[in-house]
Amino acid sequence: MPGKGKRWMLAKHFDGFPKESDMRLEEFDIPELKEGEILMEAEYISVDPYMRPYSAKAPLNTLMIGQQVAKVIESRNADFPVGTWALPLTGWTTHSVSDGKNLMKAPPLPEEIPRSYTIGSLGMTGVTAYFGLLDVSDPKPGETVLVSGAAGAVGNVVGQIAKIKGCRVIGSAGSEEKCEYLKELGFDEVFNYKTTPNLDAKLKELAPDGIDVYFDNVGGEFAATAILNMKIGGRISCCGSISGYNLKEKQLLPSLFGVMVTNHLKMQGFNVMQYMTRWAEAVTQLSKWINEGKLKVREHRTDGFENMFKAFTDLFTGANTGKAIVKV
Ligand SMILES: NC(=O)c1ccc[n+]([C@@H]2O[C@H](COP(=O)([O-])OP(=O)(O)OC[C@H]3O[C@@H](n4cnc5c(N)ncnc54)[C@H](OP(=O)(O)O)[C@@H]3O)[C@@H](O)[C@H]2O)c1
Structure with missing residues (x-):
């Protein structure tokens, strides 16, 4: 013993x-x-x-x-x-x-x-990225995908999968070093949200025609601003809202219901545990991409x-x- x-x-x-x-x-x-x-x-x-x-x-x-x-x-x-x-x-x-x-x-x-x-990447966070992007928001080649928390465990895999699927990918992260890392991974556009004075203007500059898919890792004001910049028919994968986890008082978001209606948006929360029965499917595909050098860890x-x-x-x-x- x-x-x-x-x-x-x-x-x-x-x-x-x-x-x-x-x-x-x-x-x-x-x-x-x-x-x-x-x-x-x-x-x-x-x-x-x-x-x-x-x-x-x-x-x-x-x-x-x-x-x-x-x-x-x-x-x-x-x-x-x-x-x-x-x-x-x-x-x-x-x-x-x-x-x-x-x-x-x-x-x-x-x-x-x-x-x-x-x-x-071959476990919980990789599987979250895989199904949270592909199953929930179904990105198509040529579409614009925005990922927040992009240099984190889930976010970097989401961005890389979106690139593999032929999308134009915008990532946000909290430092210049993280933005450099995202560029090395092949993200098309990256920005440091902590030094961006006007997020709405930044999103309009980087996605002048609007965002097709928003993968939300952070919630809060960032998510609200991203959603207001979505195209008609846009899809939102609600993965997590880390910006609120340590707040002592929960904050209500500005109303987003208007744009949900006018732009026919689909917004869906998901939990990776919903995909337990399909876990091996994701791990097999993620391993293949790692072996092929398409997914960096x-x-x-x-x-x-x-x-x-x-x-x-x-x-x-x-x-x-x-x-x-x-x-x-
Ligand atoms: N739905 C599901 O099944 C599922 C599964 C796994 C994870 N999640 C969620 O996915 C998100 C990412 O998780 P992860 O495991 O990949 O973690 P992670 O991104 O590797 O680590 C957390 C990152 O969040 C950013 N962050 C911290 N405080 C923040 C704030 N106040 N505002 C904005 N960004 C902040 C930091 O990056 P910066 O330097 O860029 O700020 C930090 O490095 C979390 O919200 C998590 O709860 C959901």
């Missing part, structure tokens, strides 16, 4: 920007396995913006939620022998026990593909389990470019 593990517990619900005192890093005794159970050790743990709003519903003094890629190090379950790689949704913990039910195995990868991709790696909280809050200061992961 391996002895002790470490885990991050939610001590207080976040109020405004998360504080380290809202969480507790502690040791725990790894339990003896019962028949049918396995013990896994985490290699990489994902940090994601959704953890902020979703943790508000989690009971206190439970594990902080999240996904990891982990190796089976002890097994009493023939379906998961020692050495199997899995993608448990066990949260911020170095070790976890599972009975194997509803436990996803990591997809087999060619040797040159890092395993961490299974919690990023960038990760923002933090080393050390004790640095998980910092890696999480970095998401809200924009420190990450690409998928934020923690190497345990």
